[in-house]
Every structure is written in C-alpha cells, then in structure tokens.
Amino acid sequence: MVLELHVWGPAFSLPSIDPQCLAAIAYFSAVVPRDAWVLVASSDVSVSGTNELPALKDGSTWVSKYRNIVNYLREYSNGQWDLDAHLTGSEKADNIAFSTFTESNGQLLIDLYLYVTSQNYYAATSPAYGAILTWPNQWITPVKTRNAARRRTDHLGLSSLDLEATEEQRERERLAAAAAGHIPQSLLYRPRETVTTLLGKTAQASQFRLESLTAELFEPLQELLGKKSYMLSDNHPSSLDTLVVGYLSLALVPEVPLPWLREALLTKTPLLTKYVERMRQQYLGVVSVPDAFSPTPSGALPWRPPESITISRIGHTLFNTLADATPIWSEIRKRERLRDPAAQPSESAPHNVLLTAAAVVAGATAVASYFFYPGLLKPLPFKSANAEEGGKEEKQGDGVMEIGSAQDFLSVL
Template sequence: MVKMQLYVWSPALGAPSIDPKCIVIESYLRVLELDYTVVHANDPQTSPTGELPLLKHGATWIAGIDRILSYLVKQQFDANATLSPAEKADYLAYNALVQEKLYDCMLFTWYADMTNFVKSIRPTYAKLLSFPSRYFVPIQLKKTAKSRLAKYDVEIISDDTTLPENEKDEMKELQRTGWHQMYRLARETYHVLNDKLGDKKYMFGDSATTLDCIVFGYLSLHYYPDLAHNRLQHILKEEYPRLARFCDRFQQTYFSDQKDVEISEPSDDIPSLWRTMINNPRGFLSSIKDDAVQYMSSSDKKKKRSEAQLDFERKRIWSIAGGVTFLLAYIIYNGIISVEVVDEDDQYYDDDDNQDDYVYELDE
C-alpha cells in the first residue's frame, strides 16, 4: 500500500496540533493504523485551497477535513464501517454540532479574549511560522475569527474588566453566571457530548470511530492549552470530568510516544498556492478573478450552495488575496521589476493529464 503523507500544523499548546482539523485527520489515520508520514507545514499557503490539513496519497492531493474524510472512505478506509444506520445518522448530527459549536467556542477564547491572544495565541503562532508570515498570519486568523463570531454578536475587545482579577473568584463568578453566552454555549455542547459518551469508552462503544476523532480533535484544544485565561479547561475539568477523561484516554491510546510517526520532508510536487503563482502568474490571477466572480454571483445562486461551500469559497478568496498582497509587497521591497509570464493558453496545471490527481472539490 502506498504510504500517505499528511501536511499539518505542528503540535502546540500541549495538543497534537494547533489546528483541530489537523488533529482530526491524524487521529483518523492513527485509529485505522494506516501507514503515513507527517509534514509540519505550518503554512496554509502550502495547500492549493489555502487550508490545512493536506493529504498526499500516491499522485493524489486532497485538502480540507471533509474532503479528506470522504476520500478515505471512498478508498475503503472507513472508521464507521461497523456502525448501524441509526448510529451513522447520529454521527452526522454530532459531527455538525462539534465542528460548529466547539470550534466557535475555541475561537472566542483564543481571539476575543485579548489576554489569551496577546500572551498565548499570537506568540505560539509566531514560533511556528517563518518570517514574514509570523507577523501577519495571527492577525489574519483573528480577523477570520471575528467574521465567524459575528453571528453571536461577539466583539473582539479586552474582557479583563468584566470579571474579578482573582482567578478563584473569577471561576466562581463564571460558574454562577456563565459570564458570557459563548461559555454558556460551550457548557450546552459539553452537556450533549457528555450524555452521548455516558459510561462508554468511546462515543459508540468500546471502539473509536470517526466521531471520536472529531470530538477529540476539537475538544483537545479546549482541554489541553494552559492559556492565561483557561476557562474552557476549567469547565471541562470541574464540571465535565468524563469528557476530560475521554480526551486523556484517546490521547494516551493514539498519541503516546510509542505511536509517534515518521516526520518527512515536503514533496517536490506539492500543488501549493505559491508554486502556482510563481509558475503561472497570469493563470493564477485569472483563477482569482474566476473565484471572485463565482462568489459574487447572484443571491439566487448563493442560496443553492451549502454553508460549507460558501465558507470554503470565502477562505480560498481571502487566502489568495493575502498571498497576492504579500507577493506584491515583496516585489516592491526588493526592487523586482519583471516577472516571466506564460502564454494565456497555458493551463492552471502544468500537465492536463494530471488534473484528476488533484482533489479539492467543494463539499456537497
């Protein structure tokens, strides 16, 4: 069997990765005991869609959590193979809950809490990222979080004046009032997952499934990071110890030292945004125009798209726009005055015969 290569954000904050989606996919590969190596890419521009994780399987590249899971199932690597139809329906419902609610709560405590952002999150990303990405990627992530949290009427402002300065008194006040709607949302989501887990080892029994990988991926970044304000960690430990034990059990079983995998170098044929931009700048800029036109299409067409599709398109456009901005700034700063441009007839990929090898379709 061909060994897979997984591109992820590095471990950080006491968790297997600083990104929950990367933890989900690596958890899935480990649960199924698949043969793979890891590349600590630490740059979403590594991916053709501007997001990690990215999986290479033979000549095929797949980007994004949902597309990777779908691809692995199609390749008959299915962690849900033993589930009944009713359990598979439950999986879909809980999966949607986790990927939305737990992720939003994580974004809130990482980016809306300015103390956490300044003291913990921004410095952590600065260590993982290379120059000059360390200076603008954390700010870009914060802006993306602000946009996603807008539906909750969340403002990205300092919160230090709204709670007691003493941590013990602060936690008492937090437990008494919930303090903020996002912590109430976290509790509600924990409660649902806690009831689902019950006294079982995993969500559907004694064996880990895809849902366990997803729950662990997102919950681990609530539980393990020791942030300046570790409120989510405190709630899990004190109010939902069963979920805390689930995280520890999953981590010990699948991410112990004996389970470490080989760290590999990036592949030479990685279809990154940078490679496309350098090899075919005119085609690259043309793809930006096509993405923008598609995203700004009529409202009727937008209604037909799923929220996942719209989210994907927004991420891609912002990622590409950020890349172009950095490239132009680099060119101006270094006095570069000419760029080799290929003919208009050249395709987005160097070899038309290999186009099917790059899989980054929109989620259905």
Template sequence: MVLELHVWGPSFGLPSIDAQCLATIAYMRQVIPRGQWFLVASSDPTLSPTNELPALRNTQNGDWIGGYRNILNFITQYSSGKWDMDASLRGQEGADCTAYSAFIQVHGQPLLDLSLYVSSHNYSEITRPIFNTIQSFPLPYLTPPHLRTEAKKRTEYLGLSSLDIDTEDGDKSREPSIIPESLRRGKQTVSSLLAASPETNAQIRLDALATDFFESIQELRGKKKYLVSNSYMSSVDCLALGFMSLMLYPNLPQPWLAKTMRKKFPDLVEWVEELKNEVLGGAVNVDDAMLTKSANANAVQQKKMHLPWQAPESRGILNVGGVFLANLADSMPIVGQRRKDNRMRRYSGEETGKDTGSQLWRYVATVGGLVAAVGLVTGYALHQGLMQLPEKLARKEG
C-alpha cells in the same frame, strides 16, 4: 503509495493548533498502517486546492485533497472501504455518528474561535506568538490576523464581540503615577468586578455556550467507552478528541473554556486525556514535528515517536514570497472571494472558461513572489542592521 498529511504545526503539547487537523491525525493514526503515511507540519494552506488545512497529498500522482471530510472520503474510496473507521457502525450508531459529527463542527468551532482568536488576551499573549514557531518569516505577520478575522466572522452571530478589545487601552492603568498604589486602589464593587475583563462581563453567556456543548457530548457517551460504541472508535470520536483537546490543554490568560470543562464535566476530561494518550501519544513540540535534530538523532527520534512525522520541505525565499502574496490576496475582500470561488470551481471539476485569467494570475503571482522575495530580503537586512538606508548612511558620515 505513501500519503502525506499536511497540517498546521504543533502547539500546547498537541500535534496541531487546529482541531480538524488533530481529528484527521487521530483518524489516520487509527486506520492506516505505519509506513503508508507521513505527517508534515507544513503550516501552509496554499498547498491545498481548497486553501485549507488539513490537506492530503497522494505522492503517487501528486494529487491534493483538502479538508477533513474530503480526506476521510478519499481514504475510504482509495482503500475500497478497508480504511473506513465507520464501516462497522449500524443503525442508530451510524446516525448518531453523522449527526454528532456535524454538531461538534458547528458548535465546537465557535467555542475555539472565541477562546483562541476573538479573546484579545488569549490571542495576543498566546495564539499569535505560536505562529512565529511554526511558520517562516514573514508569514506570521499575516496568518494570525487573517485567521482571527475569519474567527470573528464565524462568531459574529453570538453577539460576543466585546471579547475583542484594544489591549493597549488596558495599559493606561499601568502608567507611572506619583500617587501611592495603596491610595489609588479603590474598593471593589459588583460593577467593577463585572467590568474586570470582557470575558468576565460575558461569563454567563460563555459558560452557557460551553455547558450546552459539553452536556450534549456527555449525554451521547453515557457509560460507553467511546461516543457511539462501547467496542470501537468511530470518526466522531476523532472529531471530539480534536476539538476538546484544544479546549482542555491550552494554558490561557482567560481559561473560561477549560475551567467549565474541568469543573462541570470531569468525566469528559478523563476521557479526553485517556484517548489523547492512546491515539496521539505524549506531548509534541516543534522540534519533534520539524525533526530539527541531526540525521542520526532523527532516525532514533522517528522510531520513538507515536506519530510518523516527516520534516517539511525547505522553501526558498521566492516560494515564501509567493505564499505571502497569495495570503495577502486572499485577505482582500473582493480579490480573496474571487480566488476562493475559482479554487472551488477547479476543485469540483467545473470549467470556468477563464483559463486566461488563471494564467494571468499565475504570472502575477510569480512576478509578485519575486518582488516580495526581494522586499523580504531587503527588509530582513535592514531589520538586522546588515544594510542601511542612504539617508542614514549620509547622516552618519556627516
């Protein structure tokens, strides 16, 4: 049997833009022999029964398993414990692994949400453009806003919504003026410095959140080689690597998270860098993940790579249109929640008693995918100037 791990595509020199995808990659890289699994940067959560990535596909029977924890449980069960990284943990080590795994997910995810998605500067200048490189047109127009909306919901309780500003308002200061810049520039005051950006205004709170997180991880590690053991890695090391890599490596306009880590926790920085090189290897780009070189070059490329990349399947315009429609439906408040509930019921094996509704949605999705595909082709042709609207053509002839 060969397993396929589907993840969000690479960014920042890392194999994925998602922390839990990185954690799953690190885990499988450590426990499953090469040749028995492949890594696919599909960047398509609709493949997963839970509509999330990472997602694991059993190529033997076509079954899908969605989500980090579900994948780890499946790997352990399938291998009869042979591929269980935590099997050697005893007593306090096992308890710490469980507790801190939950801690990293609960407290690490909001930090990444704030840094990569809620912060307007970081999102608009760095995060959003990445999806143009890892997803097919027109999915990058829908996926980043959807992920950002979810990130805002997850961080709403922190009261840091000021990080989300209309960046266009800030462009007013760049408008041309007949007054020389030297005369327009006023003296900097404490108030003006604090108001320089939402991140600056919230710096104290952001620094406190980041410091609390890193301090807890540093205390857990102490002088050990790994977080809960001095002898071997565990799943909590994989999680920490996934989350802290995305805190450390991105080169962002507002790098408050990386700054806090580098300034206050240099030992953690060194630990992440060493573990990343050991487990994930060197820098990864989109060409590596997509295997975009020639067939002969691909064979050489795969042998040299640290990770077992496999090129994602080429999806036709109809399939892309169907995915676009599904993503659009998931982004709608009522429809999206109902679809999510139905997915979870099917995944848990519950009988919904609504097979007719499911069949109806599949029919609507198929027809909608076809309509969306036609619309995408037409829109692309218009955008590229391959086709003109009748009004334009008539005006041109007139």
C-alpha cells in the same frame, strides 16, 4: 505509494494548532498503518492544491477537510481504513448529526477561546504560530486567522472578550459624544483603563453567555458518551471520536491566562474530560515543535520535515495575500477554489513556470509596497501578559520561539 497528510504544525504539546488537523491526525493514528503515511507540518495552505489544511496528498490528488479525507480513505482502502464500518444504521445517523454539531459548536468556542479572547491570543496563540511559521507567514497568518475567528463569532455578542475591540469601541463612542457636545473636551481624553479593570468588566458581561455556550456543546456529548468507552460504541472508536478529541483537546490542553473553556469542561462534564484525555494520549500523544521539523523524526507519529522555503513559495504567499485583500480579485479566486474542492490534479509544467514567475514578481512588488505603504502588510505586535499589566509594549517578536524564524527553520532542514 505513501500518503502525505499536511497540517498546521504543533502547539500546546499537541501535534497541531488546528482542530480539524488534530481530528485528521487522530483518525490516521487509529486506522492507517504507520508505514502507509507521513505527517508533514507544512503550516502553509499554498502547498495544497485545495488551499486548505488539513490536506491529504495522494500522488497528484489533493483532498482537504476532515470529512472529505475520511471518505477518501474509505474508498482508497476498499473499506479497510474505515472507523465507521461497524456502525449500525441508527449509529451512523448519530455519527453524522453529532459530527456536524461538534464541528459547528466546537469551532465557535475555539475561536472565542484562543483567538477572540485577547489575553489568550497574545500570551499563547500568537507565540504558538510564531514557532511554526516562517517569514512572511509569521506576520500574515495569525492576523488573518484571528480576523476570521472574529467574523465567525460576531453574532454571539461576545466581542467584549476582545479587549482591543472593546477599547476602540469606547473610544469611538467618546469621540462621537464629544462631537455631539455631550462631553466637554476637557474630559474627553481620560486615562486608558487597565487590563485588570477591563478583564473584570469582560468577565461580568460574558459569564452567563459563555456558560450557556459551553453547556450546549459539552453536556450533549457527555450524555451521548455515558459510561461507554467511545461515543457510539463500547468496543470500537468511530470518526466521531477522532473529531471530538480534535476539538476538545484544544479546550483541555493549552495553558492560557484565562482558561474559561478548560474550567467549563472540567467542572461541567468530568466524564467527558477523562475521555478526551484518554483519547488524546492514545491517538495524539505529547509533541514538541522540534519533533515536526527534525530531519530524524521520532515518537509515535510518522513526521516528515516540510520542504525548504523557496523564493517562489515566498512569492506565492505575498501574491496570495495581496490577491485576497483585493475585493473583486478575492471573489474570483474563491469561485475558482470551489470548482473542485475534493481533488485537483497537478498543473502542467508550462503553467507552473508562468505561475512561479508571476508569483515572484508579485512578491517583489509586495515587498516594495511594504516599505512605501507600511500599513499594507501590518505585522502583529506580541504583548506578553506582564507587558500589558505594566502598560508597556514589548518589541515585536518578543516571546516567539526561535524555531519559528526562517533562518532557524532552514538550518533545521
């Protein structure tokens, strides 16, 4: 039976926009024979029994998250597909410690770089999602992902990278001061600051903190690498290597307006930079969006087109969005998902029928609610860098690649 690896789709010439997905793809490329697996850019967590990506499907079993997938492959192959089989006791300890270190610190930096930093998000990340998602995920997923990134990085005190949040906070402060009588009403509504001015203030306020955060991740990894070919060995890659290339590829490769993370990697740790580029070329390659959706895939990765979008899938998406936005219901759903995060068998046929019917009804309700309550499913406006500089907002969807539309996606399939 061929294993299916479901991931978020390609972006920035990488096979996925998500670091955990990139790590899983690199691991499969390094150890699993090409004819034993297929790669599916489903870009929709509802396809997975675990409601997460990356997700490995083996028959009726679903396994999510990079570390769980690595462990499952080890058991599935009786140790044949185990990149860590050659490690000594101390190397295994380093593998676990540095893997945890890379995931926690790397995720925070990717959150700040591609999602919290407004210019990078609107100019690069949001259009990248638009190229791989179909309706209604085009409007739902980027907003949810960015909000999650904001929550994860709140404690770092770098919200100034988010220009909208900065301007909103200043507006609240001005209104509060005016209400207290500290600012005359005639001076309250002053012209909004330009993007250039805000960026200048942001760089000054965030520079030292960002330098500290990047050094905390990059320098220990370069020290561990030393002059070896791989992180823990000079002869064999490990699961730490594929994890590092998954996270640091998203620091090195994307073309963004404010490349502070790439510049830190290049200047602080040149040896680590060369290592990441070499590993990326070897295990991830260069991928375009059409590669993942073509009915006749080509290239080094075993792409298989995702399944066609159905009414029930759209209903599931809208149903899940409404459910996750309801406080009590969302907590119940979270507990249900945590019951068996590693593997979940497929549901019985009667249950599937009822669930599909409920999803379709909920989806229709959500669409109707959208027209009566426009703020319920708020779409994300996309602003180009030029539009922001000129103070003019482009129409929603401008700059999004046509392959991301539902019609074009279905025509490809």
